[in-house]
Each structure stands twice: as structure tokens, then as C-alpha cells.
Amino acid sequence: MNRAKVLLVDDEAELAQTLVRRLNIRHYRAKSVYSAPEALEAVSREAQEVMVIDLHLPGMPGNDLARAVRQVDSTVAIIMLSGQGSMQTENWIHDGLIVDFVMKPVEIQELTKKIDRAKNEHDARCVRRDGGRGKHGQA
Amino acid sequence: MGVENTGRPDQIHYQKLFMGTILASFTHELRNRLAVVQEVSGLQQDIIAVDRTVRDLSGLVRTLRSVDEHVGNALRLISVLSRFAHRLDTEMSFFRVQEVLEELIELVKRSADEKRVGLETDFDPALPPVSGDPARLQMLVFFLLDESLCSLEQGGSVLVRITEHAPGIMIRIIPRGPRHTGGGSGGRCPRDILLSVAGDIGAEVSTGGVEQETGVLLRRREHIP
Numbered sequence: 480m481n482r483a484k485v486l487l488v489d490d491e492a493e494l495a496q497t498l499v500r501r502l503n504i505r506h507y508r509a510k511s512v513y514s515a516p517e518a519l520e521a522v523s524r525e526a527q528e529v530m531v532i533d534l535h536l537p538g539m540p541g542n543d544l545a546r547a548v549r550q551v552d553s554t555v556a557i558i559m560l561s562g563q564g565s566m567q568t569e570n571w572i573h574d575g576l577i578v579d580f581v582m583k584p585v586e587i588q589e590l591t592k593k594i595d596r597a598k599n600e601h602d603a604r605c606v607r608r609d610g611g612r613g614k615h616g617q618a
Numbered sequence: 619m620g621v622e623n624t625g626r627p628d629q630i631h632y633q634k635l636f637m638g639t640i641l642a643s644f645t646h647e648l649r650n651r652l653a654v655v656q657e658v659s660g661l662q663q664d665i666i667a668v669d670r671t672v673r674d675l676s677g678l679v680r681t682l683r684s685v686d687e688h689v690g691n692a693l694r695l696i697s698v699l700s701r702f703a704h705r706l707d708t709e710m711s712f713f714r715v716q717e718v719l720e721e722l723i724e725l726v727k728r729s730a731d732e733k734r735v736g737l738e739t740d741f742d743p744a745l746p747p748v749s750g751d752p753a754r755l756q757m758l759v760f761f762l763l764d765e766s767l768c769s770l771e772q773g774g775s776v777l778v779r780i781t782e783h784a785p786g787i788m789i790r791i792i793p794r795g796p797r798h799t800g801g802g803s804g805g806r807c808p809r810d811i812l813l814s815v816a817g818d819i820g821a822e823v824s825t826g827g828v829e830q831e832t833g834v835l836l837r838r839r840e841h842i843p
Contacts, residue, residue, distance in 0.1 A: 491650055491653075493654050493684065494654045494657055497654070497657040497660075497661050500661055501657065501661050501664055504661075504664045504665070535646065536732075537731050537732050537733075537734050538732075538733075538772055562646050562649055583650070583653045584649065584653035584656045584657070585653065585656075585657070
């Protein structure tokens with residue numbers, strides 16, 4: 480199975496790096512960045528499939544970053560990493576800003592399940608964007 | 619604040635806001651520490667499950683050091699919150715302003731970090747104790763700090779300085795760096811409420827000077843009122 484390409488955004492560098500290693504052991508193609516500007520640069524430089532974004536990022540809340548990311552690439556499927564579930568996160572899912580959220584501390588099995596579902600959503604968005612011409616615009 | 623809530627009705631909403639913000643910040647920080655502990659120990663289990671043995675002993679030692687450090691930080695934070703909570707045990711007591719504000723600053727550091735504004739302190743360690751309500755003083759300084767933090771652009775900093783200043787102790791909150799345009803204090807608690815809290819603890823609040831610093835003069839009392 481082609482595991483998702485994942486970009487994890489969390490200012491807690493040790494947490495992010497450890498989660499990336501755990502995902503890569505499970506054959507995901509995961510990388511981490513530690514701030515909103517770094518995340519936007521990464522998205523502009525290279526297409527991402529799934530992003531896991533911490534809600535409480537210094538300088539720019541995760542929901543604002545999610546909006547900025549979707550403007551650069553509307554196919555990225557975003558999972559919000561949050562200390563607590565809230566009405567807001569449910570609203571963001573309803574509005575299509577994010578596809579899911581996961582609570583801290585993260586259970587790795589739960590996270591990988593959500594990443595797999597998010598990758599499916601990303602792939603479906605690519606098909607819709609390309610008008611059913613095939614994956615990532617290839618006829 | 620104290621054991622019995624003697625706060626005026628117009629202050630109570632802000633007392634709740636103060637406590638709620640502190641608790642949210644504390645639980646956020648504690649959860650982050652424990653999340654790292656969970657992840658690094660999970661990673662070690664993953665590595666052992668793949669390798670079926672501990673091949674990378676230095677990696678294991680690094681993991682254990684990291685766990686030790688994060689648990690230590692979590693315990694230190696719990697001690698700070700515990701002291702903070704016990705400030706509410708009695709409404710009037712002798713206390714050292716520098717200790718009371720060190721606790722507060724430890725607990726608001728996270729929200730300053732989120733705003734990308736630095737928090738610095740310059741406390742005279744030799745200041746004598748004062749009498750009064752330390753919890754109410756923490757609330758007052760918390761909202762004055764909030765005003766300063768909200769007034770600054772990212773990259774700014776707030777200096778909190780405590781010095782002896784007859785007839786008491788002066789707490790100065792000095793914002794530094796570029797300000798948000800549009801004016802207004804931007805703080806979450808109106809000044810009239812803060813002035814009433816200050817009045818309750820015998821403190822005087824003034825704002826002015828080139829850096830628009832806020833001063834809180836805490837008058838020294840010889841005994842507990």
C-alpha cells in the first residue's frame with residue numbers, strides 16, 4: 480500500500496520529530512516543521528497529501544494556517560491536532576477546512592487510521608480537481 | 619478572592635477569566651510534557667518491536683533522559699500551580715511580591731509564547747515581605763500584563779521590574795517593541811475593574827512615560843489589616 484505523505488506541524492519539536500519517526504517506521508513518508516511560515520513554505524515548495532497541524536501554534540493559530548494552506552493547495556487533507564475537542568473543530572470539519580481532528584496525547588493507531596482516511600480524501604479531491612482524468616491530472 | 623468569594627459582582631467575571639486562563643495554560647503545558655513522554659516511550663517500543671532487541675543503547679539512554687527531563691518539568695510546573703492555588707487559602711497574609719509574581723509569570727509564559735512576545739523579569743531579590751491579598755495582586759498584574767502583551771506586535775517583549783519605592787514596592791510593567799496600530803489597551807479586563815481591584819488591595823495604578831509603562835505601587839503595611 481502506498482502510505483500517505485504527511486507533513487506534521489507542531490512547535491513542540493521533540494514531539495513532532497518522535498511522531499515522524501513512529502510514522503516512518505510504519506512506512507509513511509512523514510516530515511515535520513515547527514512553525515506556520517515553515518509549513519507554508521513546505522506546501523509551496525512540494526505537494527503534500529496529508530497535514531497534521533497543531534491548533535496552538537505560536538504566532539498563527541492552526542485554523543488560520545489551515546486556511547492559508549488550502550489557498551495554496553486545496554487538495555491537502557488536514558487533520559487538526561488539539562488539546563481538546565471543541566464545537567469549533569466540528570464546525571471546521573463541517574465547513575471542509577479540516578477532515579478530522581486528533582487529541583493530544585496522540586494514540587498512534589488512532590492517528591494512522593485518521594491519516595489513511597485523510598489520504599483517501601486527498602486522493603478523491605485530486606480526482607475531482609482533475610475532472611476524473613486520473614490521479615494528479617494524469618490521463 | 620480568598621476562601622470566601624468577597625469579590626464585587628463586577629469583578630467576579632474577571633476573576634473567573636483569570637483563573638480559567640491560568641488553568642487552561644497550565645493543563646496545555648502539562649499535557650504537552652506528558653504527550654512527549656508518551657511518544658518517546660512509544661517510539662522506543664516501536665524500535666524494540668522492529669529490532670527484537672535493544673541494539674541502540676545510546677538511543678535508549680537518550681530516550682530515558684528525555685523522559686526524565688519532561689517528567690521533571692511537569693513536576694516543577696505542578697509545584698508552581700500548587701503554590702498558586704494555595705495563595706487562595708487566606709485572603710490576607712504576609713508574602714514576597716517577587717515570589718508571587720514569579721509564579722504568575724511561569725503560568726502565563728505559554729500565552730506570551732503563543733503571541734510571540736517575550737516576558738522578562740528584573741526582580742530585586744532582597745525586597746521585604748508585604749501584607750495583603752496575593753491572589754488579588756496576581757489577578758491585577760495578570761490583566762495588566764495582558765494589556766501589554768495584547769498591545770505589542772510579534773517580536774516585542776514585556777519587562778516586569780520590582781523595586782523598593784517608598785512607601786512600598788513598585789511593580790513596573792514595561793512593553794517594548796512595535797505596537798499594534800489602532801490604539802486602545804486591547805486587554806481583556808477594563809481599566810475601571812482593575813482600578814477597583816487595586817483599590818481593594820491598597821495599590822495605586824498609573825500609566826505613562828515614553829514606553830507607556832504601567833506602575834503598580836503596593837503600599838507597605840506594618841500588619842495584616
